[in-house]
Amino acid sequence: MPAAADIAALFLTLRLALLSTFILLLLGTPAAWWLARTQWRYKFLVEALVALPLVLPPTVLGFYLLIFLGANGPLAMLGGSTLAFTFSGLVIGSVIYSMPFVIQPLQDAFQAAGRRPLEVAATLGASPRDRFLTIALPLARPGFITAAVLGFAHTIGEFGVVLMIGGNIPGRTQVLSIAIYDHVESLDYASAHLLAGGLILLSFLMLAAVYGANRRFRVARL
Amino acid sequence: MTLSASFSLTRDTFTLSVDLNLPASGITAVFGPSGSGKTTLLRAIAGLEHIPGAHITFQGNTWQDDRTFVPTHLRRIGYVFQQASLFAHLSVRANLEYGLSRVPADNRRIRLDDAVDLLGIGTLLDRDPQTLSGGEQQRVAIARTLATSPQLLLMDEPLSSLDHKRKLEILPYLENLHRELALPVLYVSHATDEVARLADELVILRNGSILGSGPIQQMLTRLDLPLSHRGDAETLVRARVARLDGDFGLAHLQAGDHEFIVTSGGLKVGDDVRLRISAHDVSLTLEQQRGTSIQNIFPVTVAEAAPEGDAQFMVKVMLGDNPLLARVTRKSVNELGIAAGKQLYAQVKGVAVLA
16 A cells, blocks of 8 residues: 555645646637737747747756745745745646647647638627637647646656755655655655556556547647 | 728739729629639628728728728628638537527528528538538538628639539529529639629629629620630620420520520520520621521621731620620621621520520
């Protein structure tokens, strides 16, 4: 049986991934919609910014987040409380870290559907908001599935950012990937196996369920 | 004159300059080669293209001027695109209901059932759009548009993505539309056969400017416009089936004071038809020929003649109020003394009857 701390790490990880994915879909949808439709000539700068977490070592991101969110950071100076080493800090870090994995599939899906269905809907009397809700969102469904799966999976697997800004406080900021690292450090391979193997199985089941449920749609692969 | 559009637009090296007044009834075809600006004109009228400085009014309502831009969804237009563009995430029925459900009950003049019947798609309602053939998809798209009871129907080469067979499958439905719904239609096309079958009015667009606009019969036969000098130059004559000659399988068609005789296949007394007469099938004689197999010989008056290259002339003759075109050699023009006002006989060798 896994230790209580490991169970806590599992649930903390799931909670973190679910919350981050939810926030990312909420913020990422309008951002991706804007990126897919804008004619602004400097849009490439925003796209580069969104893609940045793909290429940066997580420790770089974590380092600056630590400074920003820490006790001496601008956030604390402005009267906010420090978010470093808290669950909220982890959520902020995860959202930034997983951002490209959500925004890019959504942007691709909006672009793939093209302008034509929206123009048709306009000629059929649908207002812009109506068109977005009844045409753009349903047509982008495969993109939403991809975005949610990738955002969720990527958050579960993150390590560097969490270690930098969350530390390793069991029950508060200790996530699965760090718990595994701890077990390996202390040569407790049995516990490491349990968690690592469990994570593989969980991830596989999750992906299989999503791909299976959406056989009709091509889910983007990275 | 209730649709007017005027604007000018420059893109790279292309300038589209339009000043149009169109009747808000019947089918007006906008005809021109690809790249002449037809689609842009239609998109501007629909509000899909926002052209700065454009003025567009329809039946007294300003759709666009310097201060106003009515968005597409408030213009009460119908738009049929080149591609059917059915919503892939909805069934055929849900596609049809998409537009209908957004029309206030007071504005519904065309019933969905009637649109479905008119386009013959009753058996397709529960299918997925992806499982339909191209022709079926386009028929659904047309019915979807009709079900919104538009005040103006814009059609952008609705048949151009279809092969010949599918075209023939849809054309009769478009002709029905014409007959059964009092709905003004602006129909963009570069296909003369579609235009000849459907249009009442014709706007000729070339390189971004309007060469001419008016009733189709005039536009086809004006010798200063390009249509009368095409290889397939032709004219249209409206006629009504006066009587059938069962013995010979012929129909007698009344066009003004003159009677055309054609094979009767499928015609009924009282049918209104369009006769399509190619300039190749009309020859001119000084005296009325006797002992000829040609049934349709009429006294005509030369209206004008224009040279085509070195050897040929296009001659426009009047058969009562109806113009006919005849392509003849320059030699014949000399020998017959063809000039405006000259009385001749026209022998019409071939007549195509369009329902």
